[in-house]
Amino acid sequence: xxxxxxxxxxxxxxxxxxxxxxxxxxxxxxxxxxxxxxxxxxxxxxxxxxxxxxxxxxxxxxxxxxxxxxxxxxxxxxxxxxxxxxxxxxxxxxxxxxxxxxxxxxxxxxxxxxxxxxxxxxxxxxxxxxxxxxxxxxxxxxxxxxxxxxxxxxxxxxxxxxxxxxxxxxxxxxxxxxxxxxxxxxxxxxxxxxxxxxxxxxxxxxxxxxxxxxxxxxxxxxxxxxxxxxxxxxxxxxxxxxxxxxxxxxxxxxxxxxxxxxxxxxxxxxxxxxxxxxxxxxxxxxxxxxxxxxxxxxxxxxxxxxxxxxxxxxxxxxxxxxxxxxxxxxxxxxxxxxxxxxxxxxxxxxxxxxxxxxxxxxxxxxxxxxxxxxxxxxxxxxxxxxxxxxxxxxxxxxxxxxxxxxxxxxxxxxxxxxxxxxxxxxxxxxxxxxxxxxxxxxxxxxxxxxxxxxxxxxxxxxxxxxxxxxxxxxxxxxxxxxxxxxxxxxxxxxxxxxxxxxxxxxxxxx
Numbered sequence: 009x010x011x012x013x014x015x016x017x018x019x020x021x022x023x024x025x026x027x028x029x030x031x032x033x034x035x036x037x038x039x040x041x042x043x044x045x046x047x048x049x050x051x052x053x054x055x056x057x058x059x060x061x062x063x064x065x066x067x068x069x070x071x072x073x074x075x076x077x078x079x080x081x082x083x084x085x086x087x088x089x090x091x092x093x094x095x096x097x098x099x100x101x102x103x104x105x106x107x108x109x110x111x112x113x114x115x116x117x118x119x120x121x122x123x124x125x126x127x128x129x130x131x132x133x134x135x136x137x138x139x140x141x142x143x144x145x146x147x148x149x150x151x152x153x154x155x156x157x158x159x160x161x162x163x164x165x166x167x168x169x170x171x172x173x174x175x176x177x178x179x180x181x182x183x184x185x186x187x188x189x190x191x192x193x194x195x196x197x198x199x200x201x202x203x204x205x206x207x208x209x210x211x212x213x214x215x216x217x218x219x220x221x222x223x224x225x226x227x228x229x230x231x232x233x234x235x236x237x238x239x240x241x242x243x244x245x246x247x248x249x250x251x252x253x254x255x256x257x258x259x260x261x262x263x264x265x266x267x268x269x270x271x272x273x274x275x276x277x278x279x280x281x282x283x284x285x286x287x288x289x290x291x292x293x294x295x296x297x298x299x300x301x302x303x304x305x306x307x308x309x310x311x312x313x314x315x316x317x318x319x320x321x322x323x324x325x326x327x328x329x330x331x332x333x334x335x336x337x338x339x340x341x342x343x344x345x346x347x348x349x350x351x352x353x354x355x356x357x358x359x360x361x362x363x364x365x366x367x368x369x370x371x372x373x374x375x376x377x378x379x380x381x382x383x384x385x386x387x388x389x390x391x392x393x394x395x396x397x398x399x400x401x402x403x404x405x406x407x408x409x410x411x412x413x414x415x416x417x418x419x420x421x422x423x424x425x426x427x428x429x430x431x432x433x434x435x436x437x438x439x440x441x442x443x444x445x446x447x448x449x450x451x452x453x454x455x456x457x458x459x460x461x462x463x464x465x466x467x468x469x470x471x472x473x474x475x476x477x478x479x480x481x482x483x484x485x486x487x488x489x490x491x492x493x494x495x496x497x498x499x500x501x502x503x504x505x506x507x508x509x510x511x512x513x514x515x516x517x518x
Contacts, residue, residue, distance in 0.1 A: 027051075027184060031191040040195055041071045044188045045158065049073065051184070052143070052177045054160040055170075060093065060101050061156040061192070067093040067101055074161065077135050097124040101157040104144045108154055110182065111144040114172040143173040145181045147189040155189050213267050216274050219281060226455055229503050230423075231266035233451035236502030237494055238262055238444070248489045252443055257412040262444045265419035269448060272399030272421075280393055285326045286377045286384045292326060295319075298369050302347040318342050318369075322378065331381045339378055343370040397424050398433040415444075423448045426485040438487075446487040450494055453477060453486070470500065 027047045034040040045057040056074030060067035069092055097103045103125040104111055113119065116127035116139055132139055141163050147156040160181065165171035173181075213227045238254050254262065273281065279288045287295070299319045303312055322342065325335055347367055370378075376386050385393065404417035422445040425431035427438040431449075434440075457473035474495050481488035494500065 027187075031187055034191065035195060035198060037192070037195050037199065038070070040188075040191060042073070044184075044191075045071050045073050048158065048160060048181060048184060051180050052160055052173060053164045054143070054162060054173075055164055056161040057159060058161075059156060059158045060105070062095070062105060062154055063092075065095055067095060067105055067157060069093075070156075074137070077137050080137075081135065098126070100125050100127060100142065100144045101159060104146050104157050105154055108146050108148065110146065110178060111142070112173050112178055113142045113144075115140050116142050138170075140170045141172045143177060143181060145178075145185050147185050147192065149186075149189040149193045155192050158185065158188075209264065209267055213271060216271060219273075219278060226459060227267050227270055229455045229459075230269065230448070230451045231263055232503045233454060233500065234262055234266040234444075234447050235259060237447050237451065237490065237499045240493055240497050240499050241443070241447075241490070244493070249493060254443075258444065261413055261415055261419065262447065264413055264416045265423075265444060266448055266451065268404060268416065269400060269420040269423040269452065270396065271403055272396035272401075274403070275399045276393055276396050280385070280389055283384055283389075286328075286380055287326050287374060291374055291377070292323070295322060295370065295374060298347060298367070302345075302369065305348055318345075322370075325378055329383060331379065336379060339370070339375060343368060343372075343375045345369045394424070394432050397421050401433075415442075419444050419448065423452045425449065426480075427487060428484045430485060443487075443490070446490055450477060450486055450490055453480065454494075454500060474500070 031040065031043065031047075034043060041059050041061075045059055048054065049057050055076055056072070058072040059070050061070050062068075093099050093102050095102050095105045097106055100111060100113075100116075103109075113127075117129075119125075119127060127139070127142075131137065139161055141161070143160040143163075145158055145160075146154045147158060149155050158181075160173065160177075162170045163173045163177065210228075214225075217226050217228075218224050238259055241249050241252050242254055244250050244252070279290070285292070296319070299315055303315050306312055306315075321338065325331070325339070345368070347369060376388075377384075380386055398421065401417050401421035404420055407417070409416050419442070421433065422431075422436065422441060425434060425436045425441055425445060426449070427441060427446070429435045429437045454473050454477060457476055458470060477486060477491045477494065480486040481491040
């Protein structure tokens with residue numbers, strides 16, 4: 009048996025304090041559980057140990073350590089088959105979880121037959137290991153709730169012979185077990201809050217994207233492309249990106265930035281998000297009614313034919329993604345035509361007196377929309393949509409992000425920035441744009457190009473989208489090294505979408 013000297017007691021107390029501090033600083037549950045077993049083995053001299061957590065009416069296996077078995081078989085101990093246990097008095101761990109009592113057993117093969125619990129010998133039979141002494145303790149949190157059970161195996165004495173666990177071992181284990189249980193509770197609470205926040209982000213952003221069928225799934229895909237590219241950067245061993253590495257915290261920062269980059273679109277009108285033509289449906293319907301009134305007011309067959317031809321022309325121009333060279337002159341002629349509106353009040357909308365023929369067939373706003381040379385957005389509408397990037401910043405700045413995610417609002421708002429300063433909303437240059445922002449810009453452009461049935465164009469082929477990325481990089485607008493990596497490593501295959509061949513994922517053969 010190990011003896012207790014004043015010096016050993018003092019060292020053990022200091023060790024407990026150090027371990028308790030270390031446990032409270034760990035936020036990853038698996039690392040925390042492994043650390044608990046490692047530290048307890050070190051304090052008690054145990055050859056092995058395992059840990060179960062309570063999940064409703066069962067104990068779920070989480071961690072196992074046994075260096076002797078691992079060294080003998082040349083395998084990680086977790087590769088062996090472990091199974092969850094019911095919380096009842098049939099097994100050692102189940103009994104401790106049920107009763108909250110500590111078990112200190114000198115030899116598990118010598119348990120009296122009248123005890124309700126028994127030792128499961130299957131691990132020893134599979135490995136040839138001989139379990140002898142065991143210390144099985146409950147993990148109770150600050151509310152005396154049992155959150156788990158730990159098992160220590162074979163206390164090593166002088167000459168490495170196996171001996172029973174001592175009373176001092178029991179005291180040490182119970183003292184640290186209470187600290188460990190609180191740490192487990194806190195890590196689970198943090199994980200719950202994190203999962204809740206993440207769920208709110210995902211569902212909120214998905215709802216915003218789903219306002220239009222043309223943007224549904226966009227944020228999810230941009231996040232997938234961004235993370236795939238960042239992780240590919242992390243494994244680069246040659247070239248200009250070999251020295252760039254994203255920590256887990258920075259990857260998390262990028263992921264949230266990608267998911268939230270378009271949240272500012274909540275302030276963009278549905279009519280713009282769904283705008284497939286130069287005129288909105290409401291504008292085109294208003295124009296049709298004016299032409300019907302003009303047709304109703306004339307008996308001249310030639311004039312009626314001209315009006316009908318003009319309306320067909322407007323409908324054709326409205327649906328085109330470009331403006332024919334002869335169109336501006338004819339549109340100007342149509343806009344100059346007037347008709348009488350039978351409202352009978354002799355007043356214009358502003359209240360001024362008008363004559364019977366003072367109403368235009370096309371308003372200045374409608375004419376400006378039809379005169380758009382490429383696409384279907386006027387400069388004012390384009391500016392309104394561009395405003396979503398700044399609105400993203402304003403919305404996200406109101407969220408109290410934790411310190412590791414403090415840059416999320418700014419990164420998310422920079423997805424339309426370009427290295428040469430031609431982007432928006434801040435017109436930043438390469439010196440001001442971190443790699444996460446550059447990655448986000450590439451992912452956003454690629455998905456915007458390849459997404460099916462955008463209102464302003466059909467989805468481009470994957471090859472065309474990659475060519476556009478290369479052209480933008482050649483102009484100094486996108487990061488050429490990241491674009492080259494995105495293409496040569498086929499990072500875009502990380503996201504399965506209808507535009508890409510089925511079965512393709514990053515890292516797949518071919």
